[in-house]
Amino acid sequence: HKSLEEYLIAPIRPDAYVIGKVAGAVLRGLISSAIIIGLSYLFGAHFSVTPLFLLVLTLNCAIFAEIGFLAAMYISTYEEMGQVNTYILLPMSFLCGTFFQTAALPAVIRHIIELLPLTHTSYLLRALCTGEPASWLSGLVLALYALIGYFLCIRSFRALSD
Numbered sequence: 001h002k003s004l005e006e007y008l009i010a011p012i013r014p015d016a017y018v019i020g021k022v023a024g025a026v027l028r029g030l031i032s033s034a035i036i037i038g039l040s041y042l043f044g045a046h047f048s049v050t051p052l053f054l055l056v057l058t059l060n061c062a063i064f065a066e067i068g069f070l071a072a073m074y075i076s077t078y079e080e081m082g083q084v085n086t087y088i089l090l091p092m093s094f095l096c097g098t099f100f101q102t103a104a105l106p107a108v109i110r111h112i113i114e115l116l117p118l119t120h121t122s123y124l125l126r127a128l129c130t131g132e133p134a135s136w137l138s139g140l141v142l143a144l145y146a147l148i149g150y151f152l153c154i155r156s157f158r159a160l161s162d
Helices: 003-009 014-042 051-074 078-095 107-113 117-130 136-161
Strands: none
Touching: 003 136, 014 051, 014 136, 051 078, 051 117, 051 136, 117 136
């Protein structure tokens, strides 16, 4: 529909565009998360959703919104987005401690996986749900990923307009 070209020529700052796109994706991610949390309570899960839990969830949504934004800036066809899901997001969802502890992985792979943002989200959310102490290092890693992603998004959007 050529809507990106319309935004490129519109009198809008690149950071405002990025914030709007990322905020919209974060909202959709939080709505999906709320549905999953609601279903988990219906099926008997017992955990508390604290403000820190929501902060971690929001940071995670922001990071993945930024990954999606960056992918959209660099891919040229709709089919290539499927490759981003297949080769980046899907393996990350299975290997980053979402379903099992990363300690079960071989050491070399575990060290690589522990660099990824979803691993730190899994650590933090699991700790917050079970009452264990949360790792401030994991929180810092998520915040750094979110900031770096934000600046990369702005840079990639500006590169399109130049």
